Amino acid sequence: MIIQKTREEIELMRESALIVSKTLGMLAKELKPGVTTMQLDKMAEEFIRAQGAIPGFLGLYDCPSTLLCSTNEAVVHGLPTDIPLKEGDVVAIDCGAIKNEFYGDHAYTFEIGEVAPETKKLLQITKESLYVGIRELKLGNRVGDVGYAIQNYCEAEGYGVVRELVGHGLGKKMHEDPEMPNYGKRGRGKKFIEGMVVAIEPMINLGTHRIKQLDDGWTIVTLDGKPSAHFEHDVAIIDGKPEILSTFGYVYEALGIVSDEEDEFRQNTLVL
Template sequence: MIIIKKSKEIEYMRHSGRVVGKTLAKLQEYVKPGITTGELDRIAEEYIRSQNAIPSFKGYYGFPASICASVNNEVVHGIPGKKVLQEGDIISIDCGAILNGYHGDAARTFAVGKISKEAEDLIKITKKSFFKGIEKAIIGNRLSDISSEIQKYAESHGYSIVRDYVGHGIGTQMHEDPEIPNFGVSGRGPKLVEGMVLAIEPMVNIGKYNVRVQQNNWTVVTEDGTLSAHYENTVAILNDGPELLTLC
């Protein structure tokens, strides 16, 4: 069941979304060669809690950290720890926060120092694919109109869209209905109506879309070892168009 949010609830989600957006902006300042993913996690948790919010991810189904930190061929759900970032790496950081009982959720892929043009282009196209999808996030359209635009844009540039992991509704729960694939045929799925709040998150690979879960039962990697990027915002469907709640 898709839970439609009232204006007061969306206002609460603006606050939680702002915490997430500011956390990611803060982390970007620290993403440099030599820092560990565990240190980034510590910085994120400290900042989230300083805003009287709670990290959404910590303890969620047993996840041990406040952010997901996925490096290079890691797609999503990378566990922060002792891994040291190296010049030329890319890192996808997924972050969530709860404030006033409502979640915000967003992800960005950052460059670590100077990166290859191949990696730079991947990050750019992943972000642009999100915004192409958002052009269709208007009342009266179908959910798959967003999905289709994301897929078309990414694939038109020679990339592949991860199929095994999708976006989701969000509110008082981190994951609510509906599921939001980043691929598919337009004109399908529920109609978009005012008050829907969606976490839209293309995951884009340089190589094939196939992925597998590592032995820690969390970290998802590309099967062919190629780079992957991730871009996500929490988006409210409103009468005057979509509002991105997790931009600073």
């Protein structure tokens, strides 16, 4: 059952989402060759707690870390390690936080130095597909409309859309109804309602859509060893339309990127 949120609850969820957004922005300043994801994990935990929040992943399903850091062929759920990042890597950082009992859940795939052109394009298309999907989160539509939009956009570029891992409803639990696949058919699945909040998160592979889990019981990698990308926003339906609660603005500020990609969705002014 989809849990409807009040306007007040959505504002509390926005606060949680923005704590995660700020965490990703802080980490963006630290990402460079030689840094380890274990170091980033420690920074993230300290930063989240300093905001008066609790790391959302730590202890959830026995997760041992604050961040999930998935490098290159890792799709999602990569555990932090002491292996230094190197020039040309890409690392998807997924982060959660709990504030006022509500979760925020947010992810961004970062480039370490100069990456291969085909990998850079994969990241670009995956991020664009996130917004393509968000546009379909509105009253009158269903889960399949979002999934179809993302799948169609990415498969047109020849990319593999992961099937086994999906987005999800969000609230006082990390995973609520509905599941939000990145594939589907128009007009299928649960109908969207006013006040619902979901995490939309395309997980797109350069090659095959097929994946496997490593022996650590967490890390998911592409079956063919090619790179993967992952971007995620928390989105509510307000007045029948999608409103993004998280933002990549803090990441862009840290990296010196100028972008207006969120403007058409954001109804409230956010001072970065």
